[in-house]
Amino acid sequence: MRLTSEFWVSALVKRVFAEGGFAAVESRGAREAGTIFIFVRDRFGRVRLFGPAAQASYDETRPSERRFVVLVEDEQDKIDIRLERERRFDPDLWVVEIELADAGNAADYFEVAAG
Template sequence: MRVTADLWVSALLRRVFAAGGFAAVVKRGAAEAGAVFVLSRGRLGETTLFGPAPQTSYDSAKPDERYFTVIGAGEDTDSLEARLEREKRFDPDIWVVEIEAGAVPVEELISVRMP
């Protein structure tokens, strides 16, 4: 059984804060099954947007784990914000979490799959 989006986001916030970073829920989505998007901001201004990975990226050995893929990296922040706005119009139940990971790389906080 997959954990709810609400519980998963709460756990992500705790992991980020435990690593000395900062995290905030920018948009709260459906508590049970909303898609989660993570906007990572580096200390030097670099920005990366992670979104849900395609279904083909999931491992049958770990069907409950959430996987992410890079949607945009190093782009203009405005273009990433515009992408999130399009996602919100398409699916109003999405979650948007903004993090500044601190000492731990984002890839250690969330499971990232490359397309």
């Protein structure tokens, strides 16, 4: 059984805070199954946008886990444009911003699939 988007986002936010980072929900989507995008910023100013991985990247033994891929890296303008385009396509999406010491450590907080 897959966790609801709301529950998954709540757990992510709590985990980031518990480990000394910062997290904020910028946009709340559909509670049950809204698409989740994660915007990661680090102390060096690097930014990355993660979005849902393609179905083909899911592990057959864990089909209900959420996996993410890097959609845009190090270009804030392109991240903003991508999120706006995604909102036009699906207004029920979640956007979570997290700040970590190192943006490269995002896989410590959620599963990142090979691009």
